[in-house]
Amino acid sequence: MKQLAYDPLNIVICGIGGQGNVLAAELAASAMNDLEYRVAEGETYGAAQRGGSVMSHVRVSADTDLGVLIPAGEAHFIIGFEPLETLRIARRYANPGTRIIYDPRPVYPQSVLRGRTVYPDLEDLKAEIDSLCKEAIQVPAADIALECGDSRAANIALIGAFSCLEGAPLDTKALEEVVAQRFKGAVLALNQKVFALGCKAAKEAVR
Amino acid sequence: MDWTLTTDAPGRIVLMQGNEAIVRGAVESGIHFAASYPGSPSSQILGMLGKIAKERNFYAQWATNEVAAFQACLGTSLAGARSICIVKQNGLLCIADALFCAAQHGIKGGVVVVTSDDPGSHSSTNEFDSRHMALSASVPMLEPTNMQEAKDMVPYAFEISEQTKQVVIIRLTTRVCHGRGSVSLGAIPQVQRKLDVVDEWDRMVCVSFRHQIMLDSLEQARDLFEESPYNHYSGPAHPKKLIVAGGTGCLYTKEALGLLGDPKDVGLLQLGTIWPIPERMLLDKMRTAEEVLTVEEVDPFLEDALMNLAGREQLNLKFYGRSEGTINRVGELDPDHVLPAVSTFTGIPQPPRQKVSDEPLLERDLNFCAGCPHRATFFVLKQAMRREKVPGVVVGDIGCYFMAGAEPGQYAYQINNCMGSGINVAEGLGQLSAYGMDQPVVTMCGDSTFFHTVLPGLCNASYHNSNMTLIVLDNSATAMTGFQPHPGTGLTAMGDEVKPMSIRAICEAMNCTVEEADPFEIQETTDLLTELMHRPGLKVLIMKQPCATLMAKSRKEKITVWVDQNKCLGDGCGCDRFCSRVWGCPGNSWDFKAGKATIDPVSCVGCGVCAKLCPQGAIIVEREEAKA
Numbered sequence: 001m002k003q004l005a006y007d008p009l010n011i012v013i014c015g016i017g018g019q020g021n022v023l024a025a026e027l028a029a030s031a032m033n034d035l036e037y038r039v040a041e042g043e044t045y046g047a048a049q050r051g052g053s054v055m056s057h058v059r060v061s062a063d064t065d066l067g068v069l070i071p072a073g074e075a076h077f078i079i080g081f082e083p084l085e086t087l088r089i090a091r092r093y094a095n096p097g098t099r100i101i102y103d104p105r106p107v108y109p110q111s112v113l114r115g116r117t118v119y120p121d122l123e124d125l126k127a128e129i130d131s132l133c134k135e136a137i138q139v140p141a142a143d144i145a146l147e148c149g150d151s152r153a154a155n156i157a158l159i160g161a162f163s164c165l166e167g168a169p170l171d172t173k174a175l176e177e178v179v180a181q182r183f184k185g186a187v188l189a190l191n192q193k194v195f196a197l198g199c200k201a202a203k204e205a206v207r
Numbered sequence: 208m209d210w211t212l213t214t215d216a217p218g219r220i221v222l223m224q225g226n227e228a229i230v231r232g233a234v235e236s237g238i239h240f241a242a243s244y245p246g247s248p249s250s251q252i253l254g255m256l257g258k259i260a261k262e263r264n265f266y267a268q269w270a271t272n273e274v275a276a277f278q279a280c281l282g283t284s285l286a287g288a289r290s291i292c293i294v295k296q297n298g299l300l301c302i303a304d305a306l307f308c309a310a311q312h313g314i315k316g317g318v319v320v321v322t323s324d325d326p327g328s329h330s331s332t333n334e335f336d337s338r339h340m341a342l343s344a345s346v347p348m349l350e351p352t353n354m355q356e357a358k359d360m361v362p363y364a365f366e367i368s369e370q371t372k373q374v375v376i377i378r379l380t381t382r383v384c385h386g387r388g389s390v391s392l393g394a395i396p397q398v399q400r401k402l403d404v405v406d407e408w409d410r411m412v413c414v415s416f417r418h419q420i421m422l423d424s425l426e427q428a429r430d431l432f433e434e435s436p437y438n439h440y441s442g443p444a445h446p447k448k449l450i451v452a453g454g455t456g457c458l459y460t461k462e463a464l465g466l467l468g469d470p471k472d473v474g475l476l477q478l479g480t481i482w483p484i485p486e487r488m489l490l491d492k493m494r495t496a497e498e499v500l501t502v503e504e505v506d507p508f509l510e511d512a513l514m515n516l517a518g519r520e521q522l523n524l525k526f527y528g529r530s531e532g533t534i535n536r537v538g539e540l541d542p543d544h545v546l547p548a549v550s551t552f553t554g555i556p557q558p559p560r561q562k563v564s565d566e567p568l569l570e571r572d573l574n575f576c577a578g579c580p581h582r583a584t585f586f587v588l589k590q591a592m593r594r595e596k597v598p599g600v601v602v603g604d605i606g607c608y609f610m611a612g613a614e615p616g617q618y619a620y621q622i623n624n625c626m627g628s629g630i631n632v633a634e635g636l637g638q639l640s641a642y643g644m645d646q647p648v649v650t651m652c653g654d655s656t657f658f659h660t661v662l663p664g665l666c667n668a669s670y671h672n673s674n675m676t677l678i679v680l681d682n683s684a685t686a687m688t689g690f691q692p693h694p695g696t697g698l699t700a701m702g703d704e705v706k707p708m709s710i711r712a713i714c715e716a717m718n719c720t721v722e723e724a725d726p727f728e729i730q731e732t733t734d735l736l737t738e739l740m741h742r743p744g745l746k747v748l749i750m751k752q753p754c755a756t757l758m759a760k761s762r763k764e765k766i767t768v769w770v771d772q773n774k775c776l777g778d779g780c781g782c783d784r785f786c787s788r789v790w791g792c793p794g795n796s797w798d799f800k801a802g803k804a805t806i807d808p809v810s811c812v813g814c815g816v817c818a819k820l821c822p823q824g825a826i827i828v829e830r831e832e833a834k835a
């Protein structure tokens with residue numbers, strides 16, 4: 001078992017219902033369990049699978065059983081599927097050492113589309129996210145997935161990107177293995193392509 | 208992950224959801240029978256049991272409602288079977304009468320009820336605390352802290368149930384049901400226990416002289432709980448400050464104590480046996496304590512029980528918790544509520560955090576899924592109501608269509624009680640037409656709810672010829688909770704195909720006027736509904752259109768929907784951005800740069816209804832056979 005950079009190590013994955021963030025959390029959690037860490041994972045979705053905010057917490061320790069929710073300010077990594085949701089989570093869970101990876105593509109809340117409210121300026125969102133953490137990397141996960149032929153694979157692009165982050169508890173190889181276990185045939189091939197492109201995008205963004 | 212549920216690999220550590228852990232616990236208990244009606248957050252349990260039932264040689268059923276599920280378990284108990292019934296907190300309330308009677312007649316084979324509470328109401332309309340049912344029915348209750356205990360408590364509950372001849376309840380909460388944790392597997396019995404021959408003089412009968420026997424069995428459970436492996440104490444032998452925590456509260460408290468530097472003078476008592484409370488064990492710590500903080504989900508249940516105990520024993524203690532206000536009285540526990548409470552209680556300041564903006568962020572409201580037929584149904588309903596001189600009354604019910612009470616359903620209904628209530632509430636209103644109320648009355652129910660509780664109400668409303676319309680939202684699934692089969696679907700939990708029941712035929716047999724319509728045919732269906740609302744007596748309109756999520760999964764052709772922005776007139780159209788503002792499907796978005804409508808390709812499921820409604824015909828639907 002590799003020494004963890006932090007114990008417990010805390011990851012928040014956030015987005016909107018239906019984006020596949022729950023599956024992304026499950027993939028990361030299974031991979032850590034297979035490496036014989038103690039893992040706790042909590043999902044906040046409820047009726048939010050119908051358009052609401054969704055977040056998953058993944059917590060890893062060498063030997064301690066943890067509660068499934070991360071205390072405020074204690075996230076080491078945040079994986080965001082949408083910029084507004086990423087900011088929401090960064091405000092609550094980030095600290096000056098947190099690393100964030102997120103898709104900058106906005107998904108408008110119904111109140112914006114119905115004309116009652118205005119979506120925040122994307123540059124303002126980026127600036128505030130940047131100010132709350134050590135490093136925030138943008139990866140166009142949904143675009144990558146759409147270009148590869150299936151928007152549902154955006155979660156795999158982000159998981160791929162996450163595996164390339166400095167200090168990530170799971171390397172590319174471990175996560176690739178979980179993806180290979182979970183999917184088959186054409187879906188696996190698509191996910192492998194998306195995973196690699198996510199990883200590449202993260203590396204380029206860091207440079 | 209079926210293998211984790213049925214593989215006999217004791218000691219192996221796997222990542223399990225709390226719901227999976229209950230399934231595994233049931234398998235390790237050698238159950239004979241399982242029954243449930245779906246309810247979040249514990250819906251997945253019976254679905255998984257159904258899949259493995261044949262392999263493990265037990266019976267599993269999605270029952271028509273919770274009462275049917277629980278009473279079937281009681282029947283099997285008479286033959287010595289071990290049975291498990293899974294409900295959510297509202298379902299536990301449904302079985303109240305049956306549970307109270309069962310508590311008094313007792314059981315033979317072990318009966319375990321798993322109930323899932325939903326603190327914070329993530330997928331419920333209320334935060335009812337199941338523990339009150341254990342107290343008032345006088346039956347034992349357990350509550351796990353983590354996924355490992357969720358699994359281990361199932362066989363333990365069966366042992367307690369059979370030793371005390373009593374139903375035992377396991378209370379879960381959303382964080383345990385939907386959370387995942389590392390679980391060490393136990394052994395699976397190689398031989399299933401044989402069923403008993405029911406003896407001529409066997410009795411499970413609720414009669415009043417058994418009241419004392421029931422209370423004695425509760426005291427027997429209390430004695431067993433004094434030595435239970437699910438109650439843990441850590442801290443000084445004689446603490447001045449004592450924290451008593453149940454369920455998820457235990458781990459949040461441990462974490463909070465850790466963040467505060469693990470103060471040595473505070474004792475933490477983690478209680479897994481929630482009812483009856485192990486009094487000797489508690490008093491051992493309470494006698495020397497001066498202050499007690501209770502950390503628990505929903506109501507101040509343990510706090511009240513401890514105060515009662517302290518009063519009886521004349522202990523001079525100060526109590527903190529949810530009734531006193533150190534912890535939020537309403538809503539879910541989480542580390543961010545427990546840490547300040549433990550900090551206040553111990554007098555140790557919280558660690559500092561970076562400052563963040565308190566400028567409010569846009570919230571995301573719930574919405575019907577993209578392509579959901581309910582959006583169309585409620586659009587039709589609102590249109591029909593707006594045609595009336597005096598708009599009618601809409602009575603809501605519980606299902607995905609609960610959201611119709613907010614923006615997605617254009618604030619459709621004025622009253623909504625509990626699941627299956629719509630027909631009865633509307634029946635009452637419908638009788639007032641003879642007494643001066645001149646407004647049409649419309650209610651609705653889903654197809655699964657129709658079988659669950661609407662049947663007796665429909666019988667009543669039809670027999671008494673109430674002036675009302677029932678819309679049955681027939682989407683061929685119990686969609687809200689994850690597509691479980693029901694008697695209209697022709698499938699069972701164990702995957703057998705059976706003869707489905709026709710909602711239409713049932714309504715006709717009850718002498719109702721019945722019509723069927725496709726909610727996606729907006730104009731035609733609005734006309735039909737208007738006409739029905741004006742016919743006297745009880746009318747049933749069955750809206751036939753499968754759940755969009757199910758449709759998208761089974762569809763063979765590839766459908767692409769897009770907006771021809773040359774045709775879309777934007778804000779110059781006069782439609783008030785109908786597709787994204789009024790229709791409000793997540794698939795319909797707005798291109799703020801171009802000032803024209805657009806389709807969100809990530810959300811759109813290709814139902815094509817918005818294309819029919821666009822006044823300019825600017826939304827294009829393209830169909831092609833999907834490549835294999």
